[in-house]
Amino acid sequence: MDLLGLLHLDELSHGLANMSMFPFFDMAHYIVSILALREQPGALEVSRVSPLACWFSSMLFCFGGAVLSAVMLAEPVVAPLSNSTGVLLASITWYLVFYCPMDLVYSCAALLPLRLVLSGMKEVTRTWKVLGGVAQAHGKYKDSLLVMIAIGWAKGAGGGLISNFEQLVRGVWKPETNELLKMSYPTKITLIGAVLFALQQTHYLPLRTHHLMLVYTVFTVVNKSRMMLTGSSGSPFAVIELAIYKTLFTGHSPYAALTGEVKKACLDRGETNGTASPAGTKEKTTPVPPVKGGRGSLKAKEESEDADATNCKKIN
Amino acid sequence: MDLLGLLHLDELSHGLANMSMFPFFDMAHYIVSILALREQPGALEVSRVSPLACWFSSMLFCFGGAVLSAVMLAEPVVAPLSNSTGVLLASITWYLVFYCPMDLVYSCAALLPLRLVLSGMKEVTRTWKVLGGVAQAHGKYKDSLLVMIAIGWAKGAGGGLISNFEQLVRGVWKPETNELLKMSYPTKITLIGAVLFALQQTHYLPLRTHHLMLVYTVFTVVNKSRMMLTGSSGSPFAVIELAIYKTLFTGHSPYAALTGEVKKACLDRGETNGTASPAGTKEKTTPVPPVKGGRGSLKAKEESEDADATNCKKIN
Amino acid sequence: MDLLGLLHLDELSHGLANMSMFPFFDMAHYIVSILALREQPGALEVSRVSPLACWFSSMLFCFGGAVLSAVMLAEPVVAPLSNSTGVLLASITWYLVFYCPMDLVYSCAALLPLRLVLSGMKEVTRTWKVLGGVAQAHGKYKDSLLVMIAIGWAKGAGGGLISNFEQLVRGVWKPETNELLKMSYPTKITLIGAVLFALQQTHYLPLRTHHLMLVYTVFTVVNKSRMMLTGSSGSPFAVIELAIYKTLFTGHSPYAALTGEVKKACLDRGETNGTASPAGTKEKTTPVPPVKGGRGSLKAKEESEDADATNCKKIN
Numbered sequence: 001m002d003l004l005g006l007l008h009l010d011e012l013s014h015g016l017a018n019m020s021m022f023p024f025f026d027m028a029h030y031i032v033s034i035l036a037l038r039e040q041p042g043a044l045e046v047s048r049v050s051p052l053a054c055w056f057s058s059m060l061f062c063f064g065g066a067v068l069s070a071v072m073l074a075e076p077v078v079a080p081l082s083n084s085t086g087v088l089l090a091s092i093t094w095y096l097v098f099y100c101p102m103d104l105v106y107s108c109a110a111l112l113p114l115r116l117v118l119s120g121m122k123e124v125t126r127t128w129k130v131l132g133g134v135a136q137a138h139g140k141y142k143d144s145l146l147v148m149i150a151i152g153w154a155k156g157a158g159g160g161l162i163s164n165f166e167q168l169v170r171g172v173w174k175p176e177t178n179e180l181l182k183m184s185y186p187t188k189i190t191l192i193g194a195v196l197f198a199l200q201q202t203h204y205l206p207l208r209t210h211h212l213m214l215v216y217t218v219f220t221v222v223n224k225s226r227m228m229l230t231g232s233s234g235s236p237f238a239v240i241e242l243a244i245y246k247t248l249f250t251g252h253s254p255y256a257a258l259t260g261e262v263k264k265a266c267l268d269r270g271e272t273n274g275t276a277s278p279a280g281t282k283e284k285t286t287p288v289p290p291v292k293g294g295r296g297s298l299k300a301k302e303e304s305e306d307a308d309a310t311n312c313k314k315i316n
Numbered sequence: 317m318d319l320l321g322l323l324h325l326d327e328l329s330h331g332l333a334n335m336s337m338f339p340f341f342d343m344a345h346y347i348v349s350i351l352a353l354r355e356q357p358g359a360l361e362v363s364r365v366s367p368l369a370c371w372f373s374s375m376l377f378c379f380g381g382a383v384l385s386a387v388m389l390a391e392p393v394v395a396p397l398s399n400s401t402g403v404l405l406a407s408i409t410w411y412l413v414f415y416c417p418m419d420l421v422y423s424c425a426a427l428l429p430l431r432l433v434l435s436g437m438k439e440v441t442r443t444w445k446v447l448g449g450v451a452q453a454h455g456k457y458k459d460s461l462l463v464m465i466a467i468g469w470a471k472g473a474g475g476g477l478i479s480n481f482e483q484l485v486r487g488v489w490k491p492e493t494n495e496l497l498k499m500s501y502p503t504k505i506t507l508i509g510a511v512l513f514a515l516q517q518t519h520y521l522p523l524r525t526h527h528l529m530l531v532y533t534v535f536t537v538v539n540k541s542r543m544m545l546t547g548s549s550g551s552p553f554a555v556i557e558l559a560i561y562k563t564l565f566t567g568h569s570p571y572a573a574l575t576g577e578v579k580k581a582c583l584d585r586g587e588t589n590g591t592a593s594p595a596g597t598k599e600k601t602t603p604v605p606p607v608k609g610g611r612g613s614l615k616a617k618e619e620s621e622d623a624d625a626t627n628c629k630k631i632n
Numbered sequence: 633m634d635l636l637g638l639l640h641l642d643e644l645s646h647g648l649a650n651m652s653m654f655p656f657f658d659m660a661h662y663i664v665s666i667l668a669l670r671e672q673p674g675a676l677e678v679s680r681v682s683p684l685a686c687w688f689s690s691m692l693f694c695f696g697g698a699v700l701s702a703v704m705l706a707e708p709v710v711a712p713l714s715n716s717t718g719v720l721l722a723s724i725t726w727y728l729v730f731y732c733p734m735d736l737v738y739s740c741a742a743l744l745p746l747r748l749v750l751s752g753m754k755e756v757t758r759t760w761k762v763l764g765g766v767a768q769a770h771g772k773y774k775d776s777l778l779v780m781i782a783i784g785w786a787k788g789a790g791g792g793l794i795s796n797f798e799q800l801v802r803g804v805w806k807p808e809t810n811e812l813l814k815m816s817y818p819t820k821i822t823l824i825g826a827v828l829f830a831l832q833q834t835h836y837l838p839l840r841t842h843h844l845m846l847v848y849t850v851f852t853v854v855n856k857s858r859m860m861l862t863g864s865s866g867s868p869f870a871v872i873e874l875a876i877y878k879t880l881f882t883g884h885s886p887y888a889a890l891t892g893e894v895k896k897a898c899l900d901r902g903e904t905n906g907t908a909s910p911a912g913t914k915e916k917t918t919p920v921p922p923v924k925g926g927r928g929s930l931k932a933k934e935e936s937e938d939a940d941a942t943n944c945k946k947i948n
Contacts, residue, residue, distance in 0.1 A: 046813070047881075051877075051881045053810075053813045056812055072392065074391050074706050076705050076706045077703070078769075081776065081782060082776040087778060095880075140392075141398045143400070144398040146398070150397060164484065169810065172807070173489075173805075173808075175484055175488070178484070178485065178487065180366060180485055181362070181365065181366045181485075181486070249364070249367045250364075387709070388708065388710045389710065453710075460713065461716075462713045462714070463710045463714050466710055480800065489805075491800055492803045494685075494801065496688055496801055497678070497682045497685045497801075498682065565679075565680070565683045
């Protein structure tokens with residue numbers, strides 16, 4: 001990429017590409033991941049009731065990507081445990097975040113300036129993980145772009161993708177939502193990264209590896225910092241996403257009217273009930289929004305029903 | 317099998333055995349599978365809320381057998397994704413069925429005559445899948461009939477067997493039912509096919525492979541067509557099943573009276589409560605029918621309770 | 633270990649180490665496991681509704697350890713099925729326990745003296761399984777103590793660790809509890825065994841293998857018998873556990889007061905609501921005890937709420 005060469009960024013990108021993630025960046029990843037676990041509802045109680053379940057959950061937060069990609073490639077899922085140094089570092093972090101006297105470690109790490117730095121460093125590790133996953137899949141399945149994207153995505157965003165099962169370890173079960181139904185920002189940015197690196201590795205994207213690493217890393221770090229500072233959780237791709245969605249996925253089916261209103265369950269219900277079902281859908285369609293179809297937890301159900309009721313009142 | 321030879325069916329069976337599933341039969345399998353997904357309650361809403369979850373669900377419907385058998389044999393579960401042509405065909409089908417302008421593709425494919433042909437072709441692919449699974453297991457575990465049956469069954473009926481987890485992708489969780497607790501017709505016919513092919517491969521069944529393929533294929537296609545035309549969902553083996561069940565699985569236990577009445581929860585309750593528990597069952601036994609034991613969804617619960625109440629009134 | 637040598641126990645330990653588990657000890661393991669399944673709430677009803685689901689559940693009770701360790705090491709999960717003799721023995725046991733005329737087999741096996749002997753023999757198989765798992769992991773991951781412990785634990789207590797998924801086969805789903813959140817006695821003793829054997833195999837524990845086998849086997853058998861005879865389910869390590877817990881996992885966090893009272897949800901609630909949340913926990917924390925967070929089953933919920941209500945009345 002000549003532009004980068006002109007800007008004298010070539011050395012910078014080489015330097016970045018040769019940087020070792022161990023120990024500082026890995027450590028930042030462990031800290032930020034375990035802070036995120038601690039801030040899950042109910043996680044602190046679990047840490048008192050069963051330190052072992054809490055530890056196992058922490059390891060899934062830290063090594064979820066390695067575990068998921070191992071499952072997908074039929075490699076031993078215990079392999080991450082054989083990385084003794086990593087597990088030791090993550091375990092010490094887990095202990096200090098949850099059980100440190102006076103809660104010192106958590107209080108410090110949760111301070112915005114420190115957390116900003118740690119989160120930025122964690123974003124850097126994402127680049128390495130995605131690239132590692134894509135390269136590993138490239139070695140096994142030469143010509144399959146889809147496998148490369150899948151493994152790169154799994155390595156980089158594994159913790160999120162397996163969150164249903166991670167929650168199960170803590171006794172929480174929320175079938176009505178998952179990262180495929182409603183993607184969070186980290187999962188989305190990792191998917192984009194996996195696509196880019198897969199295209200780059202198969203030479204569809206005319207970029208050198210270390211240049212793409214620099215661009216992607218800078219983008220993720222800057223964007224993460226911006227989101228933390230402004231407190232916004234909006235995706236920077238919202239406009240593009242909406243355009244793609246409107247172009248490709250609305251069609252002219254009897255359900256097209258749903259498009260702009262997927263969140264208004266009441267309206268959905270009215271329309272669904274009022275419209276003749278298309279031929280073949282003989283089963284009674286559940287008129288509730290699909291993301292709440294599972295109803296694993298009564299609490300979630302109650303909340304969703306409350307929300308529905310409120311919406312209905314506003315509309316009718 | 318001399319009978320087939322006499323009937324000049326030998327060439328026909330050879331012709332069938334040498335027929336390629338790609339592309340027409342595979343295509344029919346994808347279309348029928350994705351139609352089935354679209355007709356699941358809530359699937360259309362998911363297709364609007366999250367095209368990615370819908371696509372992933374479709375791939376599980378189309379390649380569920382390959383995924384499940386890969387898990388069972390510790391082979392990479394991403395392998396089906398590396399079959400680029402298959403995934404591409406299935407993805408195009410998915411897109412057209414869910415998002416085609418004017419809903420043209422779904423409306424056409426759901427017409428009875430076309431659907432009858434497509435379903436027949438899909439049944440043909442079942443023979444190939446079951447045989448493929450049995451042969452693959454035969455190569456790895458020479459003398460294990462059970463492994464051969466298990467892999468053949470998984471390959472042929474994988475989509476159904478993993479339905480709990482496929483539903484989870486769409487945010488639906490129904491723990492109270494699965495294909496082992498209440499087998500559907502396709503799962504049953506695939507199990508029978510897997511047993512037959514396993515017996516044939518180990519020479520317990522004195523038949524040539526292509527003859528068995530012909531017989532099994534004709535049986536499944538004819539039976540499927542009959543079921544679609546008459547709208548019956550009754551298994552053609554109901555009589556045999558009941559005879560086997562009554563002979564083997566009723567015993568003379570205190571619960572024997574349950575046998576003929578497994579569906580009448582009221583009666584079950586009365587008897588269970590009235591009978592002394594056998595020694596050892598100290599836990600409070602739940603007097604509700606086990607297929608509803610899980611109670612994952614409140615809705616399912618309510619429905620089941622309504623049904624119970626109705627039954628009770630009828631009986632008492 | 634000179635002490636054992638002095639006591640002339642060397643020959644005994646050699647004899648034990650060379651003893652074959654097949655067929656008598658394996659048989660005892662199958663019988664005790666399937667008795668335990670039959671005594672699960674709802675299992676008898678499942679055995680009438682779907683013998684296949686019941687058989688599959690029984691196999692998971694009998695071979696759960698082999699299945700779980702196969703998953704963890706990326707070996708075929710169908711491998712246990714290829715052990716034809718074992719599966720045949722377990723299947724015969726399953727049939728006799730659930731469907732024997734007059735319920736003779738269950739009535740006999742459930743008699744205390746016979747059950748005591750069978751349970752003792754089952755405990756002996758635990759030693760072999762744990763050692764087998766540790767040795768297998770030692771062969772693959774030379775220097776990783778954690779992997780050795782994990783595989784030994786999985787082999788020895790697999791049935792318990794995968795109980796969530798075993799229950800799912802029977803249509804039961806209890807996400808609010810699992811063996812990591814609330815360890816049962818067999819899971820705990822197996823974990824201790826796995827730790828001891830892993831330390832022994834890596835020479836951190838200066839003991840000969842057959843000596844450790846003798847000591848561990850005697851301890852588990854004696855302890856199991858004691859528990860069955862006294863009807864106590866208390867762990868013999870309760871004091872040590874409490875000491876470790878108090879030392880390591882209480883900290884001085886705002887939640888420290890929870891420590892001694894993790895079971896009294898009412899008090900927890902009051903304190904949690906009354907205490908300022910630590911910085912960062914912006915999500916609404918669920919004030920219910922985490923082990924019940926999932927609420928997969930309405931029944932469980934009702935029971936837990938009853939219990940809560942009772943506690944509240946006692947306290948307030």
